[in-house]
Amino acid sequence: MSVSILVVDDEPDVAEMFRQRFRREARNGTYVMHFASSGGEALNLLTNGIEPTLIVILSDINMPEMDGLDLLAEIKQRWCDLPVMMVTAYGDDRRRCRASELGACEFLTKPVDFDLLKARLAQLPS
Amino acid sequence: MASLGQLTAGIAHEIKNPLNFVNNFAGLSVELLDELKETADPGIATLDEDTRAEIGEIVGMLTGNLEKIAEHGKRADGIVKSMLEHSRGASGERREVDLNALVDEALNLAYHGARAQDASFNITLERDLDPAVAPIELAPQEITRVFLNLFGNGFYAATKRARGNGEAAYRPTLQVSTCDLGDAVEIRIRDNGTGIAPEIRDQLFQPFFTTKPTGEGTGLGLSISYDIVTQQHGGTITVESEHGEFTEFTIRLPRSEHSTTTGRAA
Numbered sequence: 352m353s354v355s356i357l358v359v360d361d362e363p364d365v366a367e368m369f370r371q372r373f374r375r376e377a378r379n380g381t382y383v384m385h386f387a388s389s390g391g392e393a394l395n396l397l398t399n400g401i402e403p404t405l406i407v408i409l410s411d412i413n414m415p416e417m418d419g420l421d422l423l424a425e426i427k428q429r430w431c432d433l434p435v436m437m438v439t440a441y442g443d444d445r446r447r448c449r450a451s452e453l454g455a456c457e458f459l460t461k462p463v464d465f466d467l468l469k470a471r472l473a474q475l476p477s
Numbered sequence: 478m479a480s481l482g483q484l485t486a487g488i489a490h491e492i493k494n495p496l497n498f499v500n501n502f503a504g505l506s507v508e509l510l511d512e513l514k515e516t517a518d519p520g521i522a523t524l525d526e527d528t529r530a531e532i533g534e535i536v537g538m539l540t541g542n543l544e545k546i547a548e549h550g551k552r553a554d555g556i557v558k559s560m561l562e563h564s565r566g567a568s569g570e571r572r573e574v575d576l577n578a579l580v581d582e583a584l585n586l587a588y589h590g591a592r593a594q595d596a597s598f599n600i601t602l603e604r605d606l607d608p609a610v611a612p613i614e615l616a617p618q619e620i621t622r623v624f625l626n627l628f629g630n631g632f633y634a635a636t637k638r639a640r641g642n643g644e645a646a647y648r649p650t651l652q653v654s655t656c657d658l659g660d661a662v663e664i665r666i667r668d669n670g671t672g673i674a675p676e677i678r679d680q681l682f683q684p685f686f687t688t689k690p691t692g693e694g695t696g697l698g699l700s701i702s703y704d705i706v707t708q709q710h711g712g713t714i715t716v717e718s719e720h721g722e723f724t725e726f727t728i729r730l731p732r733s734e735h736s737t738t739t740g741r742a743a
Contacts, residue, residue, distance in 0.1 A: 462497040
């Protein structure tokens with residue numbers, strides 16, 4: 352059964368990288384990938400409803416206008432059970448703690464270890 | 478003006494991003510090329526020999542090129558990581574420490590680290606730690622980094638000499654000594670390695686200056702050590718050397734935070 356993953360990152364090459372990394376999974380129907388290039392766009396997609404069932408949001412932190420932590424806070428307020436993982440170049444403890452306080456279920460640093468990410472995704476309640 | 482540490486950290490962070498893409502897309506492309514070969518093989522088998530050979534050659538070069546891109550990307554990544562490590566966590570937290578214990582700990586760390594990287598690495602360590610050295614207030618993380626840098630350089634020089642002209646009786650040795658000068662403490666780190674050529678003596682502490690071959694050193698160790706000793710601790714760091722024979726670094730750290738060392742260090 353297909354499930355959706357939403358990736359939020361202002362860098363267009365990140366979307367392309369995720370598309371390629373999840374190419375097999377997308378082809379055999381395990382995951383359907385969705386992309387938003389800003390927090391605002393992500394919230395729009397969420398409000399309009401994402402099909403098939405969204406199981407996780409992967410979000411960058413460093414984005415213009417609305418950063419990932421603000422987006423995280425907003426998402427948790429409106430869809431509290433939706434798992435959000437932060438995927439960021441900044442691995443510092445302050446951001447890690449803040450993300451955890453705001454309800455992120457995972458904090459991954461770039462460069463992304465895709466094997467690790469896929470293992471974490473498999474562990475999510477679906 | 479940004480300190481060297483802040484500058485290198487900033488540059489390293491900026492470079493990390495595009496570098497990640499280089500490495501990732503190179504790796505992805507190698508995989509995609511393998512997939513392409515697999516998918517296209519049945520069709521290629523139907524072509525004439527010359528065309529098949531040419532396709533094979535081109536695909537081979539493409540794969541090789543991508544692997545080279547990935548390899549150099551990883552190399553650049555290593556340099557960036559090294560730069561970040563050198564400029565990381567200047568917490569500057571100061572506290573009273575037992576200097577001899579700090580020296581000893583750093584020496585063990587450096588030694589075992591070198592052995593872990595190269596099982597054939599061996600050196601004689603000689604400690605002459607003055608028991609009369611009283612506790613001194615300093616930033617232990619940063620001073621440890623200075624020690625690690627200097628020990629590492631000493632190991633490198635001695636090992637280089639050992640591998641050099643095949644002197645039969647040569648025993649690579651690193652001597653570390655501490656001494657309490659009352660208003661300051663002195664640490665000497667002496668290796669019997671390749672020594673420093675006189676013409677480069679003045680450049681030693683310059684950022685990015687290195688005598689190591691490409692990829693082996695960032696040239697930041699001594700300049701950051703210099704900053705830590707002089708700017709962070711108000712101390713002095715000097716070097717004495719005879720090319721081909723030995724190198725000795727002398728560090729003086731004053732006891733009072735705001736004192737300056739009087740007189741010129743040797």
